Amino acid sequence: MVESYAGTERRLEPERASAAFVAVYALAYLGLWVALLTPVVVSLAVRVQQIDPDGKEGSLALVTGVGALLALVANPFFGHLSDRTTSRFGMRRPWLIGGALAGTLGLAVVSLAQDVPVLLLGWCLAQAGLNAVLATLTALLPDQVPTAQRGRVSGLLGMAMSAAIVLGTFLAQALQNSSFWMFMAPGLVGMVPALLLAAMLRDRRLEPGSQPRYDVREFARGFWVNPVRHPDFGWAWLSRFLLFMGVATLLTYQAYYLTDRLHVPEGEVARLVFVATLVQTAFVVAGSNASGWLSDRLGRRKIFVLSSAVVFGLGLLVIGLAGSFSTFLVGMVLTGLGQGVYLAVDLALVADVLPNRETDAGKDLGVFNIANAMPQSLAPAIAPVFLAVGGGGNYSVLFGAAAVFAVVGALSIQPVRRVR
Numbered sequence: 001m002v003e004s005y006a007g008t009e010r011r012l013e014p015e016r017a018s019a020a021f022v023a024v025y026a027l028a029y030l031g032l033w034v035a036l037l038t039p040v041v042v043s044l045a046v047r048v049q050q051i052d053p054d055g056k057e058g059s060l061a062l063v064t065g066v067g068a069l070l071a072l073v074a075n076p077f078f079g080h081l082s083d084r085t086t087s088r089f090g091m092r093r094p095w096l097i098g099g100a101l102a103g104t105l106g107l108a109v110v111s112l113a114q115d116v117p118v119l120l121l122g123w124c125l126a127q128a129g130l131n132a133v134l135a136t137l138t139a140l141l142p143d144q145v146p147t148a149q150r151g152r153v154s155g156l157l158g159m160a161m162s163a164a165i166v167l168g169t170f171l172a173q174a175l176q177n178s179s180f181w182m183f184m185a186p187g188l189v190g191m192v193p194a195l196l197l198a199a200m201l202r203d204r205r206l207e208p209g210s211q212p213r214y215d216v217r218e219f220a221r222g223f224w225v226n227p228v229r230h231p232d233f234g235w236a237w238l239s240r241f242l243l244f245m246g247v248a249t250l251l252t253y254q255a256y257y258l259t260d261r262l263h264v265p266e267g268e269v270a271r272l273v274f275v276a277t278l279v280q281t282a283f284v285v286a287g288s289n290a291s292g293w294l295s296d297r298l299g300r301r302k303i304f305v306l307s308s309a310v311v312f313g314l315g316l317l318v319i320g321l322a323g324s325f326s327t328f329l330v331g332m333v334l335t336g337l338g339q340g341v342y343l344a345v346d347l348a349l350v351a352d353v354l355p356n357r358e359t360d361a362g363k364d365l366g367v368f369n370i371a372n373a374m375p376q377s378l379a380p381a382i383a384p385v386f387l388a389v390g391g392g393g394n395y396s397v398l399f400g401a402a403a404v405f406a407v408v409g410a411l412s413i414q415p416v417r418r419v420r
Contacts, residue, residue, distance in 0.1 A: 154290020
């Protein structure tokens with residue numbers, strides 16, 4: 001249904017999204033994560049080592065730490081701005097195009113940098129641009145996809161992060177002899193489908209002067225959704241945050257787990273991590289697509305979120321107790337299945353409980369994306385507390401604690417009332 005008023009198009013419920021739009025939308029989302037995650041997982045460490053081999057640990061921590069902090073701010077900030085944009089080109093399109101170009105330019109600066117300050121500047125530009133794209137793409141789900149399709153579309157989006165790590169790792173290995181293309185190839189993979197999506201997008205347009213004046217108070221509002229006034233959104237945010245504490249713990253410590261707990265030789269770690277990631281991703285893709293489709297058919301979201309987070313937590317327990325790589329892979333299968341189902345349905349669920357989809361979707365989904373990003377910094381900060389139990393190196397306690405986070409995250413979705 002479409003309602004027009006004062007020259008402004010207001011979509012109470014979007015029309016059914018075409019197969020072509022869904023395909024390009026999913027490709028743009030996948031490309032965005034390839035561009036954003038490939039440097040974090042592989043390329044930045046290689047580039048920092050080339051520039052500052054003696055101080056690589058400190059320099060990498062500086063670059064990634066500042067970049068993560070900027071991502072926390074940039075996502076809700078640009079989401080809020082896109083909600084208020086009155087351009088004749090639409091609300092979301094300018095940020096989709098501008099963010100893709102700025103992100104690619106930032107990656108080019110990183111690839112050509114000859115010292116750490118320039119590399120840091122380039123990575124900050126890349127983070128700002130790519131997070132503007134992420135905020136825009138997330139807002140397009142409630143903007144462009146009706147409720148009856150959100151599970152299936154969200155299922156396609158849910159597998160993007162894991163698939164992007166595999167694709168990005170492959171690109172980085174194939175192009176490791178060229179520092180320029182090691183960054184620019186993922187950048188182009190992100191930029192091209194984003195520009196194609198912008199070209200085909202039937203964007204919403206706001207009437208100039210229809211939005212309140214942007215001041216300090218409005219800026220601060222862009223980083224907050226009151227969980228007391230909007231409890232469904234608050235519970236959904238908490239659920240995502242707790243599950244991602246488990247995801248961040250596994251992603252950060254799996255390599256050390258293989259060497260310290262399973263006594264894998266250092267020369268074998270990279271290969272086994274790639275094998276484990278590939279296995280996990282296969283189940284993320286399977287779980288994400290199947291659960292998104294089934295969620296739409298049944299008209300239910302919460303049971304999928306609940307069961308998937310429990311499966312993810314069980315997988316972490318298996319990993320924490322594993323005594324061999326084969327058992328570790330069993331745990332990765334379970335975490336992949338749980339993560340795929342969760343990410344597919346949870347994104348559809350939060351789109352259904354947005355406090356105000358018409359005016360604040362970009363801002364609110366930007367705030368929701370903080371639940372993805374914050375655990376990447378918080379999990380490594382608190383992990384030493386669990387590892388120190390019993391004299392140090394206690395990965396059973398660490399992954400047990402991560403499993404508890406995931407299960408509590410599952411239970412946190414139960415109080416949500418606006419969806420089944």
